[in-house]
Every structure is written in C-alpha cells, then in structure tokens.
Amino acid sequence: MRFLVKAEVSLKRGHFDPEGDVAAKSLKDLGFGVGTVRVSKGYTMEIDARDASEAKALAEEMCRRLLANPIKDDFRVEVLFIEGRTD
Amino acid sequence: MRFLVKAEVSLKRGHFDPEGDVAAKSLKDLGFGVGTVRVSKGYTMEIDARDASEAKALAEEMCRRLLANPIKDDFRVEVLFIEGRTD
Amino acid sequence: MREGLIRRVSEDPPVAAIDLREAEDTDLLEISNGMGLALSLYEMRVIKEEFSRPLTDVELQTFGQTWSEHCIHKTFRGLVETDSGTVDSLLKSYIAKATRELARPWCYSVFEDNAGLVDFDNGHVIAAKVETHNHPSAIEPFGGAATGVGGVIRDILGVWGEPIAVSDVLCFGPLDTGYSGLAPGIKHPRYIYKGVVAGVGSYGNNMGIPNVNGAVLFDSNYIGNVVVYCGCFGILPKDRYVRQTKEGDLAVLVGGRTGRDGIHGVTFASTDLPEDSEGLRSAVQIPNPLVEERLRRAVIRIRDECLASGITDLGGGGISCATGEMASRSGLGLTVELDAVELKETGMAPWEIWVSESQERMLFSVPAKNLERVARIFEGEELEWCALGKFNPTKRLRATYKGVTVCDLGLDFLYSPPKLKRKAKRVEPSPLPLYLKEPEDLSSELLALLADPNVRSREGVVRAYDHEVRGATVVKPIQGQSGSHNDAAVIKPLKDSWMGAVISCGINPFYPDPYWMAACSLEEALRNNTAVGGRRVAILDNFVWGNPEKEDRMGSLLRACEACYDFAKAFGTPFISGKDSLYNESPMGPVRPTLLITGVGIIPDVRKAVTSDLKAAGDPVYQIGITKEEVCGSAYLRSKGIEGGDWPRVEASVSRKIMETLTATIDAGFVAACHDLSEGGLGVAASEMVIGARPGLGMSLDLGRGLFLTGRDDLAIFSESAGRFLVEVRAGHAGEFEEAFRGLPVSCVGEVLKEGALRLSGLKGKELTIERADLTRAWRGE
Amino acid sequence: MMDLRKAKACILRVGGTNCDAEVKAALEDLGLRSDILHMDWLEKGKLSEYQLLVFPGGFSYGDYVRAGAVWGKKVLTKMRRDLERFVEDGRLVMGICNGFQVLVEAGMLPGDGGQFSPTPRAVLANNSSARYECRWVFLRGEGSHAPFARRIGKGEVLRVPIGHGEGRFLAESEEAVHELIRSNRIVFRYARPSGEPAEGAYPFNPNGSVHDIAAICNREGNVIGMMPHPERAFFGWQAFGYGDPHRYGDGRKIFEGIVDHIRSL
Ligand SMILES: Nc1ncnc2c1ncn2[C@@H]1O[C@H](COP(=O)(O)OP(=O)(O)O)[C@@H](O)[C@H]1O
Numbered sequence A, B: 001m002r003f004l005v006k007a008e009v010s011l012k013r014g015h016f017d018p019e020g021d022v023a024a025k026s027l028k029d030l031g032f033g034v035g036t037v038r039v040s041k042g043y044t045m046e047i048d049a050r051d052a053s054e055a056k057a058l059a060e061e062m063c064r065r066l067l068a069n070p071i072k073d074d075f076r077v078e079v080l081f082i083e084g085r086t087d
Numbered sequence C: 001m002r003e004g005l006i007r008r009v010s011e012d013p014p015v016a017a018i019d020l021r022e023a024e025d026t027d028l029l030e031i032s033n034g035m036g037l038a039l040s041l042y043e044m045r046v047i048k049e050e051f052s053r054p055l056t057d058v059e060l061q062t063f064g065q066t067w068s069e070h071c072i073h074k075t076f077r078g079l080v081e082t083d084s085g086t087v088d089s090l091l092k093s094y095i096a097k098a099t100r101e102l103a104r105p106w107c108y109s110v111f112e113d114n115a116g117l118v119d120f121d122n123g124h125v126i127a128a129k130v131e132t133h134n135h136p137s138a139i140e141p142f143g144g145a146a147t148g149v150g151g152v153i154r155d156i157l158g159v160w161g162e163p164i165a166v167s168d169v170l171c172f173g174p175l176d177t178g179y180s181g182l183a184p185g186i187k188h189p190r191y192i193y194k195g196v197v198a199g200v201g202s203y204g205n206n207m208g209i210p211n212v213n214g215a216v217l218f219d220s221n222y223i224g225n226v227v228v229y230c231g232c233f234g235i236l237p238k239d240r241y242v243r244q245t246k247e248g249d250l251a252v253l254v255g256g257r258t259g260r261d262g263i264h265g266v267t268f269a270s271t272d273l274p275e276d277s278e279g280l281r282s283a284v285q286i287p288n289p290l291v292e293e294r295l296r297r298a299v300i301r302i303r304d305e306c307l308a309s310g311i312t313d314l315g316g317g318g319i320s321c322a323t324g325e326m327a328s329r330s331g332l333g334l335t336v337e338l339d340a341v342e343l344k345e346t347g348m349a350p351w352e353i354w355v356s357e358s359q360e361r362m363l364f365s366v367p368a369k370n371l372e373r374v375a376r377i378f379e380g381e382e383l384e385w386c387a388l389g390k391f392n393p394t395k396r397l398r399a400t401y402k403g404v405t406v407c408d409l410g411l412d413f414l415y416s417p418p419k420l421k422r423k424a425k426r427v428e429p430s431p432l433p434l435y436l437k438e439p440e441d442l443s444s445e446l447l448a449l450l451a452d453p454n455v456r457s458r459e460g461v462v463r464a465y466d467h468e469v470r471g472a473t474v475v476k477p478i479q480g481q482s483g484s485h486n487d488a489a490v491i492k493p494l495k496d497s498w499m500g501a502v503i504s505c506g507i508n509p510f511y512p513d514p515y516w517m518a519a520c521s522l523e524e525a526l527r528n529n530t531a532v533g534g535r536r537v538a539i540l541d542n543f544v545w546g547n548p549e550k551e552d553r554m555g556s557l558l559r560a561c562e563a564c565y566d567f568a569k570a571f572g573t574p575f576i577s578g579k580d581s582l583y584n585e586s587p588m589g590p591v592r593p594t595l596l597i598t599g600v601g602i603i604p605d606v607r608k609a610v611t612s613d614l615k616a617a618g619d620p621v622y623q624i625g626i627t628k629e630e631v632c633g634s635a636y637l638r639s640k641g642i643e644g645g646d647w648p649r650v651e652a653s654v655s656r657k658i659m660e661t662l663t664a665t666i667d668a669g670f671v672a673a674c675h676d677l678s679e680g681g682l683g684v685a686a687s688e689m690v691i692g693a694r695p696g697l698g699m700s701l702d703l704g705r706g707l708f709l710t711g712r713d714d715l716a717i718f719s720e721s722a723g724r725f726l727v728e729v730r731a732g733h734a735g736e737f738e739e740a741f742r743g744l745p746v747s748c749v750g751e752v753l754k755e756g757a758l759r760l761s762g763l764k765g766k767e768l769t770i771e772r773a774d775l776t777r778a779w780r781g782e
Numbered sequence D: 001m002m003d004l005r006k007a008k009a010c011i012l013r014v015g016g017t018n019c020d021a022e023v024k025a026a027l028e029d030l031g032l033r034s035d036i037l038h039m040d041w042l043e044k045g046k047l048s049e050y051q052l053l054v055f056p057g058g059f060s061y062g063d064y065v066r067a068g069a070v071w072g073k074k075v076l077t078k079m080r081r082d083l084e085r086f087v088e089d090g091r092l093v094m095g096i097c098n099g100f101q102v103l104v105e106a107g108m109l110p111g112d113g114g115q116f117s118p119t120p121r122a123v124l125a126n127n128s129s130a131r132y133e134c135r136w137v138f139l140r141g142e143g144s145h146a147p148f149a150r151r152i153g154k155g156e157v158l159r160v161p162i163g164h165g166e167g168r169f170l171a172e173s174e175e176a177v178h179e180l181i182r183s184n185r186i187v188f189r190y191a192r193p194s195g196e197p198a199e200g201a202y203p204f205n206p207n208g209s210v211h212d213i214a215a216i217c218n219r220e221g222n223v224i225g226m227m228p229h230p231e232r233a234f235f236g237w238q239a240f241g242y243g244d245p246h247r248y249g250d251g252r253k254i255f256e257g258i259v260d261h262i263r264s265l
C-alpha cells in the first residue's frame, strides 16, 4: 500500500537557529509581535509499506539515514493518510 | 497572551520541486520505496495575541507579507498551544 | 467576440482554429488580447491578409511570440517619427551604426547571436551578454532574479562560451520605504531586495560562476519598477564558434522538462484549467541551477568534440522561437514532433508545449552520425534529451502532435514582421537654479554621504556572491578585510596566458537629461575599466524604459540612443550586444529611464592591474580631470532631497586622451592605486581609497586650483563631473607621470600619509580631518 | 621514493560539483597528474590507481536536503569498499568546502582509519550569520601531523578565501572537540591577522565554528576536510592584493605537502 508520510526535521532544542533568528528579526521589522522563531524542514513523501506502522518506521529510518543529521537535528514522523483513503 | 503557532509554507501544486526530487532520488538510491517527495518549510513562532484566532490571523498575515509568496506558495497555519498551557 | 471565428478542430490534442478572414478590427484586437498575443491591430491585419485559411492557435501563438518585443525588439527595429523626420530603427541608426563605422577588426560577431563576441588572446574570443528580468523579479524576487542569471548564462552557452563570470546591476526602492504607501500588488523594497540578492547569489554560486561586478541603486521611482540586470561573460576558442546547421541535421532538445511555467496568455482550446490565478502561476519559474550546471558540462564537451553544427538557448517563445530561428538563419525548414518533448505535467495543449519558457533548456542541431555520441554525453550528465525533428530545405516551420499538424508556417513570412511605427516627442530639460548654501561642516556632510544608501559599502551584497570560484578572479569587487570597492573586475580566463578580461559598468539614471545620462553612463563604464588597467573596451547597452507607445518615453529613448552613437564614436568603443526592456510601468508610474552600459576590456598582463586602495606613505597623489559645478542628480543633492544645478556632461576628446594616457602610465608601472570619481565625487572616492588601505591621504584642493571651476568647497568635493580620477603614483615616477600627462588637466594634490586618516584642506585653506575608523564606520553603515 | 610522474590524483565530481578544474590546475602545476571523474562512471577497483582522492567544492546535488548529505550517502552506497581500502592503505583523501561536508556526512571525518561511522559524528551547520559568505580569512596552522600540513608550522598564518553558507563546524559534544584537540586532529583554525585564534570573533571566524575549526583530519592524518579553498590561493595572481602576484599564494603550501608526501612513499 502507498502511504503519505510527513517527516519533519528541526534543529535540536538548544541549538542556535540563525535562519529562525533572521526570520524573527524581519517579522519584528514589519511590526509583528513575535518572540523566538524556529525553522524546520518538512518532507511529505509517498511511501510503499504494508501498514501504517511500517510506513512510519521506514520514514524514521529515512531520517536517520539521510534527512536528519543527528548532531544538530531532531525529527518527527507522522502518517498522513493511505492512498485512496483520506481522513 | 503568548501563543506558539506553526506556519508551514510549501510550493503550490503544479510547481516542480527540485529539492523534493533530489531527496526522492537519493532515498531510492538508499533502497527505500518512495514515490514523490515534496519539501516544505515550517516556522514555529511565539506570537503575542489576544486569543487563538487572532494569533492564527497574525501568522497568516506574516505568511502573506514575508514568509510565503502567495503566487507560488501555499501556506497553512496551526496554533499549537498557549504559553503555560499544553494540550 | 463573434460566433464562429473560433472553432475547436481537435479534442485530443486540444487545438482550436481561428478564422481571421471574416474578422473585423474589433475581433482582431479581441483575439490578440484574449490569447495574450500582444500584437497590434496593424500586425493582426498583416496576418489576416497573408492567409486564405483559418490559423490554429499554435500558429497564432507563434506569431505572438516571434513578433514580440522580446524576440525581435520591434521598437528598436521599427520606425520612429520625430519632429525632424523619421528614424528607421534605433538599433541600426545609432547603436549598430557606431559599431559599423568604427569597424574594429577585433569585433568578431556583433548583434547577431545570443551574445556579442570580441577577440581575446590569439585564438580565443570573449562572449558577453546582459539581460533584464524586471517583471519576474517584481512578482517573485528570488525566482525571478535567479532565472534571470540562469537565462543569461544560457545566452553564453548558446554561443559555445564557457561562462567565466556573471554580473548584476539592481535598482530598488528605498529600503526604509513605509509599508502603508505601497500600491496594491507592489511588494515592499526590502522583500524584493532580499529575494533578488539571494536569487542572483544562489544561481551563480550553484553554477560555480563568480559574480564579479555590478551596482546597486535605490530610488523611490524603483518601488513600483524594480530593475534587475544580469550579465554573463564567457570564453571560447575562435574556431569552435560553429553555426552551420545543415539539411538532415537533427534538432535536439536537452535539459529541464517543459511545463506550463513561463506561458503568457490564455488558452481557447482547453477550457478546463483550474481557476487559481493560473496566469500568475505560469509567470513564476522555479530555478534549478543543478540542471544548468550539468548542461554547461555537456555544452562544453560537445563543443570540444565538435559534435554539433549549431546551438541556441531557449528563451522567449520557447521551442517555437528556438527552432524557428535556427532554421531561418540557416535557410532551412523543420518539422517538430511535439510528442517527443518531455513534459513536467499532463494535459498540456500543443501551443503550450510550443511556447512554454521553462528554464534550463538548450537546442542543438546535430548531424545524424553524431547523435549517438551526443546522447552519451547527455546521459553521462544525467540530462534528459529528445530529438524534435530533422532540418529540411522547405523553409517552413511545421509542428505535429499526436498525428495532427498543428502548425505550418513559411519562415520567410514569419521572420519578416511588419515594421512598427512609434512617435517621439523631443525632451530637453533645462537646468534649474541651485538653491543651496555652502554648509559649514563638511566633515559631517562627507560622513553622511558615505552612509547614504546609494554610496555606502556593498559588502552585504558582494559577499553573498562567490567572486572567487573558478580561481581566476584577479582584481576582486571588494579587497581586503575591511576592504573597499574596486572599479572593475579582472579575470584571468586562460591557463597559459597572462591576458585578462576586464569587466565594468556605468549607470547614472539620476541625471535628468537622457542624452547626458547616457553619455555619462558610457563614459563611466570606460572610466571604471581604465582605472584597473583595462583597454580596448567593447560595450553593451541595456535600456530599461517605460511604455514606448507614449511619445515622451520614446523621446527620451531617442535622445539616449543619439548619445550612445555620438559617444561610442567619440571614444572609439563599439557596441557589441545589448537588450531593451520596455513597458516598465506600474501603478506608481513609469520607470525612470535607466540605461546600463557594460564594458568588457582586456589587460595584457593581469599582474599589472591596479586596485583602489592606497599603498605606500609618501607617494604623491594626483587628481585628473576638471571639476565643474555639476551636481544635479548627484548623490550629494539627492541625499538632501534637492533638485537644481547643472548635471554632468562628457567632454569626450579630453576624457579619451586622459584614459589613453592613464593606460600608458599603468603599463609603465607608475600607478600604485587608482580610483575614478563618480557618485559622491572626490570626497567619496578619496574616502574609499583610505578605507581599503593601511595608510591615509592628505590633500589640498588649493594645490589643484586649476582643476576646479568652482569657488565652493562643497561643490568641489561632491560634484560628479565626468572624466576624473584620483591616482597614487609610485614615489620615483612622479616626473615621468607628469610628463606623460603634459597638456592634460592633472595636478598633484597631496600625498599618501602614514597615519590612517583623510586630511583635506579646501580651496580657501579650510581643513578637515577624519580618522579611517570613522570613515569606515559611516561607509559600512555601522 | 615514488616517482611523481607515476602518481595520479582523482578529482571526483557529481552534478553540482564545480571546483574540480581549479584543483586540477593546482595539482598539475606541482607535477601531479589529475583526472576529473564523474562518480557514476568510476569503475570498481579503479580507485587503486590513485594516490590522492579529492572531493572538491561546489553544490553537489544542489546542496538540497543538507549540504553534502546526498553525495555523502551516495559515496557510501556506491564505493564504500573501495574507499575504505583506499583509506586503510594510507592514501590521501581531501575534501574541500562541499567536499568537507561530504566527508562528514559520509562518516569519514572525524574518523579512525577506514572505519566509517554509520551516522555522522559532526556537522557543518548554517553559518551563524545565516548568510552565504565569500571572503579571505586567516588560517592558523595547528602543527598537525597530516601530510597536508607538512609545510606549515604551528602558529603559521595562511591567507585563503572561503565561500560557503554552511560551514559552522559542530561536533557531537564538548568532549568530542577535546578529543579532536587531544589527538591533534585539528589542522587549521580561523585566526586574527596576528595568528591568534579568532575565538569566535566575526569576521575572523566567518561562520561560528566551534573552537574556530576550519579543517580537521582523521586519526591517521590521511583524510582531511577543510572549508577554505586553498586552490583559490595557489597562484600569486589569485591572491592579488594579498601578496606578490608574481609569486605563489599561501594555499600552495597545502598542495606541496601532498606532493612531498607522495614523493616520500
Ligand atoms: N537594444 C539593443 N542594443 C544592442 N543590441 C541589441 C539590442 N537588442 C538586441 N540586441 C542584440 O541583438 C541580438 C539578438 O538579441 P536577442 O534577441 O535579445 O538575443 P536573445 O534571443 O539571446 O535574447 C543580440 O546580439 C543582442 O545583443
């Protein structure tokens, strides 16, 4: 079956996020009342798997192998839906 | 009150996503069964607002003004929680 | 529109037929507008007269593209009615005319191909091209600017050039513009600035081509009309410049896939497009430099192995224009099988495939016997390719899709568009009186001017671009740790030759008289080139103007063209290429007439190049050129919001002699540092020479009394008169330097000081001293 | 003693690599023949013909996902065995800029011999300025035993340019940084003109790297990764304004170290 899975890779807590800082500063310049901003990257992927938990496990493996760098990144995986079905 | 809001910006459908394409190819090289991959960017922001709906509206305005270009990007905003409280 | 003029002739593929035979003038205009053809009534009538059959939408779109301002420059090639008679083609009557009359033997190919070509070292030529990408950058700054760079790089690849450098000149609204006053649809200058700089940087950096020259200007006029010029320079062995497409050769398309991006206009044949601002969506292109990097490798290999007979990039008009032009210039014809084209998305109508401007594509003509080797090169670089068809002797451009002939046009007719006629009203502004008292405190005036957005350090932009990649950048845009700007860049493109290519630009849109504005821009490009040691300069013109259908816009365009001719002739410097971008109008009004002149010179030995930072305490410093009270449009007056005074003019005969003499003294090794005086005048130039250096500068205007046609210190220091330099001469060579300049306006005005400060005494002996740290802080905006 | 004419360097590239030609020009100026090879076309076993393998700078695979990550993984799937053997043999591997990012993502640096770590043990994160930056920096030799630093004394200062957006070196932990220092695996640090370490001060440390780290090597010293581009400071005219254009630039010393080492084999 084909699943739609979202993996989100974000900087580890406590890690300095220059890009987020720049975004926060620009938003403040525009007059918005924002505090800290942290940036993350999302990968929405079609994955072939037997069931949702396998799809999730696969996506986590993808994060470990490629999408995240363990020194600086955390990741979080969520199965969005199964092809053909929506929820 | 201070809210934690997540804005997610992604390329509009129909636009080719070169980064997603490279990620998909690389994952396939590593032996994963993936189809299309699309990349998005998340901004997790502390926002000062009176209530959740104002926080959401503010974040949407930030997307329109700075974080996204409505011509090529879609964006989606979600209020994660209110400072002090979690859900 | 009247019933029956448009008919669906095929469902799959979706093709419509438009019958112009019965069409009235109103119908013709409606068709032109409705299909986004941008053809005038006159042009539509010419098409109507020609055909005794209905045309397909594909064919009409072909006319729309081929006869567009973008592809054939109809304003520049058309007729211009003036008070004193009709001008037949601005391009032929002014720009190209200067080149033709100068007849420089080192001009190898001019105004013909994707880029201009001039001789370099024996056996090699330099290719140069500068384009604009204003509208795309206004709606999507990052992608618009990035694809602008990508496009001009393909122009260089399109003459078989190996890209060696890119440049960019950018005009923005002031970054401190308020958010409230913006007209709807206009993005804030800050957003545009960030996006454009990131986009230009991203594409060049990714491709590994150093960005070595450019300019950044701010003015409220550019809030509604951002201007983005992108240039690219390349090198190739002369004998590899091949354009001889033959009958039987294959048209081979390679690179990115074809999609709905870059399609203007709407479709009649497919009515089922999604609603969401499709028109705008297709105007936005997502840059993919990764593909172009591989394209570059493939182009150079095919060139070196002599496998193709012709090449061109795909720009405006997409496949339709690239194939049509290649066939037409070889006196051939071609049938394109659109089925072969790799698509990004499904459901594209044939006309969309035909005119799509998707990025990162090139077209080759390949002799059939070489196809296999060419294919192997493409595949080795992971590039998708397809053969579109074979060149034949029919002189017709045909296209088929799913077995249906969707286009069949004679190339002779297609490539002899009717001449457009425009009217020009002469514009000749006259100088206003200057109401400004000489300020008391010139130090604070100078510091304020150094911090002016139009003057201050460009480090934030320059460092965002890799200017060292390829390892061939000799004179860099910025020098040293707290470095200052150089006037031009020097590249050493060949391993076994000391010869350098010198790249400079000139742009002065704030001088209100279009004639002198153009003259000053041209002279500035040459002056910048000369300052680092360049000579034998070829130039490129890029006009950014408003709607040419308005007489005043045409009037100023005409005046600028006159200056281009006059001064190209007077300086003996030929135009080799260029481009115009018209219709730059926004709800906030037309763009300020903006002419960019880019200069490409040479230097026989890059090791003799000169930078702007002062070198050694004790060296004498000379000022060259006459300073007049020419401050209208200067950074000095603009920073005060004052209009008035006279503007700079160019005295070509003197200026030319000065430059030639300066070149000779640089070659002789007399010159230790050199900087031209431009925006902000002498005050800013002297400061920059100190900022970039270890030592300082002491000078007295009174020593150069004869050079100043003013009694006011502020005008002497901030005037922007053309043709001036500040030069540090090596201590032992002052006599020889003066001897060389005998008869020219030159004076020793001071010397290099040990301590890091600028010490200036005025015409009447008034003194000012500013420490380098203060100059630097102001200039860096800290 | 090896005859330099018999030695060869392999400069690898993939789509998006773009500093290969400059590296070749530098090596060949010193008499070391160099082939530029696309990794996809590198035949099995071919690597053993070379004494030096270079991963040059550029934007491999567009730097998508994370600089150097995609190529780093591809190196492992495509040529892990050959590469391990190459490193075990004591041959030289050099990663410059994007190449450094690749070696880190492939788990080859910081490393021990041919043992590649299954997950990266360091990262080159976004510059702390959040910007891409091109500038000349001062590098300080740390007295490394790596062949690349053979000609460079401890505390000696080199002028070389950088050009990157992701160059902030971070290790697993503070302890890991100490381990790098203890095992003398830091080859260059960003410095002030005087040669003092930059201690994080911008722009001397241009990217915010921990401990001003600009280059590291593996335990044996035969694998090096560096963010600065020595091939852009090889000839004097490249370092125009930073030295005598008629002589050589500081970057040449690094390549001379390589050639000395190969000659001594
Ligand atoms: N305003 C102009 N001034 C000078 N040369 C021009 C101008 N417009 C076009 N040209 C020249 O005409 C030739 C064809 O131009 P163009 O159609 O813009 O090329 P391309 O199709 O590569 O964009 C080029 O050599 C270009 O330099």
Ligand SMILES: [Mg+2]
Binding pocket: C114, C154, C155, C158, C313, C315
């Ligand atoms: Mg072109």
